């Protein structure tokens with residue numbers, strides 16, 4: 517790999533942590549961005565840099581001298597995105613943006629949501645880019661961890677909805693390629709897990725990984741809608757999520773082979789993910 521310096525936003529998060537770790541292990545210069553550069557969640561041995569995606573000046577400083585950036589956008593609104601992307605693009609020549617499978621070229625802007633708006637901001641920034649249009653993350657099921665630990669159940673809506681959840685390491689593997697190799701410029705990669713699995717089966721597989729039977733309990737959609745609206749503070753987001761999950765009963769999420777074609781290794785299964793994260797779902801001893 518080259519001698520460039522790569523700025524990694526979200527470096528304390530699920531995907532960015534693995535990206536920063538892999539780049540470090542490959543001897544690539546990494547700048548791991550966090551609002552708290554002393555965070556214990558940053559990988560050891562990488563150079564930490566303070567930055568806030570809602571403060572463009574801080575991004576300009578963080579990216580100064582870097583050539584490439586990995587970008588995620590952790591907000592439910594795209595407000596401030598143009599300024600943030602411009603601040604990055606004033607420093608780096610390539611941006612790899614973690615987008616979502618729900619973005620479709622040619623679809624109305626409102627259907628492509630925040631991710632579509634971010635793609636537009638990056639496309640218009642003057643930097644070259646790669647978009648990683650990821651499907652649902654397997655880490656989303658960590659929202660069930662409390663229920664599994666306390667009662668061995670998952671009470672949630674639409675157990676028959678089938679999702680091709682992706683392991684965060686598989687996204688990171690593709691991101692590292694896109695960050696360090698030139699041939700991914702201008703590409704929009706749709707990345708998913710290797711198989712669509714119903715939510716009820718996801719709960720069962722997590723139970724098998726932790727050695728504690730885990731039962732699906734179907735909740736009325738409106739109960740989960742209220743819960744999500746409360747957690748996110750965004751009713752439209754909750755409505756959209758519930759409608760989307762309902763649609764996955766008749767029409768499971770697609771499965772792509774894009775990730776394996778780029779990395780040369782098979783996509784990790786949901787069972788592997790559950791095994792990797794068993795400790796997150798297990799009750800502490802005692």
Ligand SMILES: NC(=O)c1ccc[n+]([C@@H]2O[C@H](COP(=O)([O-])OP(=O)(O)OC[C@H]3O[C@@H](n4cnc5c(N)ncnc54)[C@H](OP(=O)(O)O)[C@@H]3O)[C@@H](O)[C@H]2O)c1
Pocket residue numbers: 525526527528529530531532549550551552555567568569570588589590591614615616617650651652653655656
């Ligand atoms: N979940 C899905 O199914 C899904 C599907 C497609 C795309 N995505 C995209 O993936 C992203 C999440 O990735 P992830 O799971 O790897 O992240 P994560 O584990 O949820 O962590 C969030 C990251 O965002 C950073 N962050 C939050 N607010 C920030 C701010 N104001 N300034 C700078 N950094 C900030 C946090 O860093 P600090 O707290 O250290 O500052 C942290 O590293 C989402 O934002 C979404 O756009 C998700």
